[in-house]
Structures are given as structure tokens and as C-alpha cells.
Amino acid sequence: xxxxxxxxxxxxxxxxxxxxxxxxxxxxxxxxxxxxxxxxxxxxxxxxxxxxxxxxxxxxxxxxxxxxxxxxxxxxxxxxxxxxxxxxxxxxxxxx
Numbered sequence: 001x002x003x004x005x006x007x008x009x010x011x012x013x014x015x016x017x018x019x020x021x022x023x024x025x026x027x028x029x030x031x032x033x034x035x036x037x038x039x040x041x042x043x044x045x046x047x048x049x050x051x052x053x054x055x056x057x058x059x060x061x062x063x064x065x066x067x068x069x070x071x072x073x074x075x076x077x078x079x080x081x082x083x084x085x086x087x088x089x090x091x092x093x094x095x096x
Contacts, residue, residue, distance in 0.1 A: 001094070006030060006087045008060060012053045013040075013083070020045060028083060035080040046080065057090060065093045 010028045017025040017040075025032065025048040035046050045069045050067045057062050072079050072089065079089030 001089055002087060004060065005057070005085075005090050005094075006083060008056050009053060009083050009086055009090075012049060012056060016045065016052065028085040030082070030087070032083045033084065034082055036078060039081075041080075042063050057094075061094055063094055065090065 010032075013025055013028040013032070013034075017028075020040075022040050024038075034049075035041050035043075041049055047068075054065060054067055066077075067086075067090070077085070079085050
């Protein structure tokens, strides 16, 4: 499951980066920084990314999830730091 989630996140980043043309997102991997210090996404791109990602995760796993909820936004360490942290966060949402 975790590998499938990471693959979906990376595919979504690649698609989004076709519009953004951001060098830091050209070859995303598990350590790619998403948002925050040195992150490749600004707040507007993050919203677009989250929307696309929620839809793809829902289609793949047949379960609705909300990534930008109060829990995620108030977490001491944001799940949007990098691909790896977001993968683990989504996995936890799908398992509950």
C-alpha cells in the first residue's frame, strides 16, 4: 500500500510540475521537499496538489480522504514536509 501511495504522490507531482516548471520537482522521490522551508510548492500550488491527490487516492483506494484537515494543518510536524511524510500520513488515513 505504501509504495502505491508514494507512486500516486510522485505521479501527481510530475503532472503538476508540467505547469509549474519547478526545478526542485523535476525528478521527485521520497525525500522531495513539498512545502515549507525549501519546499517546491507555494501555498497555491499546494492547494492544487492536494485537490488532485485526494481525487487520485479516492479513485485508487475507493475511500474518500481529506488531506487539508485541522489535524494536518495543526500538526507539530506537517505531513506536507516531503513525499515520505505525506505517504505515511495518507497511509494512516486510509487505515483508519
